Amino acid sequence: MKKIFITAVLLLVFGMSELAAQSFKVIVNEANATESISKKDLSDIFLKKKTKWNSGSDITPVDQGIRSTTRAAFSLEVHGQSIGSIRSYWQQAAFSGAGTAPLERSSDADVIAFVKSYPDAVGYVSEAADVSGVKVLTIE
Numbered sequence: 001m002k003k004i005f006i007t008a009v010l011l012l013v014f015g016m017s018e019l020a021a022q023s024f025k026v027i028v029n030e031a032n033a034t035e036s037i038s039k040k041d042l043s044d045i046f047l048k049k050k051t052k053w054n055s056g057s058d059i060t061p062v063d064q065g066i067r068s069t070t071r072a073a074f075s076l077e078v079h080g081q082s083i084g085s086i087r088s089y090w091q092q093a094a095f096s097g098a099g100t101a102p103l104e105r106s107s108d109a110d111v112i113a114f115v116k117s118y119p120d121a122v123g124y125v126s127e128a129a130d131v132s133g134v135k136v137l138t139i140e
Helices: 002-021 039-046 069-079 083-096 108-117
Strands: 024-029 060-064 103-105 121-126 134-139
Touching (some): 024 108, 060 108, 069 121, 103 108, 108 121, 108 134
Parallel strands (some): 060 103, 060 121
Antiparallel strands (some): 024 121
8 A cells, every 4th residue: 555655646746747847938929029038027927916018018918728738837837836826816816806817728829829919918838839920938
């Protein structure tokens, strides 16, 4: 029984590290002047603590769906928290009237289409996504 427990824990730990190691790209509209972004600023944008680009225009963040492995990796790497923790943050914010969660799109293609259509949008997609027509930011 102890062996089974240890094996299960190891699988969970290595499974989570594999999930966190999955890569993603942060994308913005091609017209956006931004070239790079810190993880802190990125987290603040997706938590709507930072709401303006350096140009002064409003930022429109767009998330992947809650079942997305790309979103899970983004949440762990950028926020240092699980999707569930981030959802709890937004539920509390909505309940208190402090704000609403970013828009969600169900696929890489949908996020890319949204970012192409909105000059002030920012999103993230899987490393394998074709990002033609959008700009990929360097994460500092």
